Amino acid sequence: MSKYKLFLLRHGEGAWNKENRFCSWVDQKLSENGVTEAQDCGKLLKEQGYKFDIVFTSILSRSIQTAWLVLEAMGLEWVPVVKAWRLNERHYGSLIGLNRAEMALLHGEEKVKLWRRSYDITPPVIDESHPYYHEIYNDRRYTTCDVPIEKLPRAESLKEVLDRLLPYWDSTIVPEIRKERNVLISAHGNSCRALLKHLEGISDEDIASVTLPTGIPVLLELDENLRSVKPRQLLGDQAKIQAAIKKVEDQGKAKVKKM
Numbered sequence: 001m002s003k004y005k006l007f008l009l010r011h012g013e014g015a016w017n018k019e020n021r022f023c024s025w026v027d028q029k030l031s032e033n034g035v036t037e038a039q040d041c042g043k044l045l046k047e048q049g050y051k052f053d054i055v056f057t058s059i060l061s062r063s064i065q066t067a068w069l070v071l072e073a074m075g076l077e078w079v080p081v082v083k084a085w086r087l088n089e090r091h092y093g094s095l096i097g098l099n100r101a102e103m104a105l106l107h108g109e110e111k112v113k114l115w116r117r118s119y120d121i122t123p124p125v126i127d128e129s130h131p132y133y134h135e136i137y138n139d140r141r142y143t144t145c146d147v148p149i150e151k152l153p154r155a156e157s158l159k160e161v162l163d164r165l166l167p168y169w170d171s172t173i174v175p176e177i178r179k180e181r182n183v184l185i186s187a188h189g190n191s192c193r194a195l196l197k198h199l200e201g202i203s204d205e206d207i208a209s210v211t212l213p214t215g216i217p218v219l220l221e222l223d224e225n226l227r228s229v230k231p232r233q234l235l236g237d238q239a240k241i242q243a244a245i246k247k248v249e250d251q252g253k254a255k256v257k258k259m
């Protein structure tokens with residue numbers, strides 16, 4: 001029986017989503033389109049009569065900005081926004097900054113699909129020679145985490161995302177849900193996929209075909225044990241949502257650059 005409702009949201013389109021680059025722990029703001037997506041998401045939730053008592057985000061700007069825009073559109077600016085690195089996007093290691101279509105040309109679409117969607121394959125780690133290494137690990141936000149900077153990930157599989165996210169889910173988010181607070185998690189494609197895998201009991205194989213578009217609220221209905229009891233609902237125009245999912249999937253296709 002459905003006892004609790006929970007919303008997951010992948011942030012609105014970010015600048016590097018648009019450029020088809022692996023963004024991961026690089027802190028990019030929303031694109032103009034991403035701002036509109038987040039505002040539209042808030043309007044839709046308001047129209048449908050939903051309210052939030054607390055919002056959880058990662059410590060990456062695109063998820064925080066999305067939460068703010070959603071709350072503003074709902075007239076709920078006063079609602080607390082709680083941030084944690086444990087909701088950050090998956091750490092894509094040395095793939096960070098690279099263009100997916102170019103990687104598909106170089107390494108093949110299958111390899112890029114494995115990197116992006118397999119459950120337990122960790123991409124190559126980032127090291128100090130990587131152009132974004134210092135930008136990430138010298139960022140003051142990472143001194144605020146519950147683990148020291150040197151222990152923070154250097155690359156993660158989806159499984160490793162779930163391993164670092166679950167303790168936070170259990171200790172901090174679950175108690176709010178059990179208090180019957182209306183919770184929104186504004187996070188990322190892969191941190192939301194990891195949580196979905198856990199809540200819906202999706203197999204290691206089947207999670208590969210779950211793709212989330214930007215700016216679309218995902219409604220989950222959970223039972224007493226916080227397990228999903230109904231198929232997830234992606235709210236909004238279903239044809240547009242399917243097209244947006246296909247667009248994300250196609251980001252990993254090899255495209256020959258026009259001369």
Ligand SMILES: O=C(O)[C@@H](COP(=O)(O)O)OP(=O)(O)O
Binds near residue numbers: 010025089116189
């Ligand atoms: O890191 C990124 O570039 C994307 C996910 O990339 P894919 O797994 O879809 O390749 O994360 P998000 O935009 O949700 O923060």
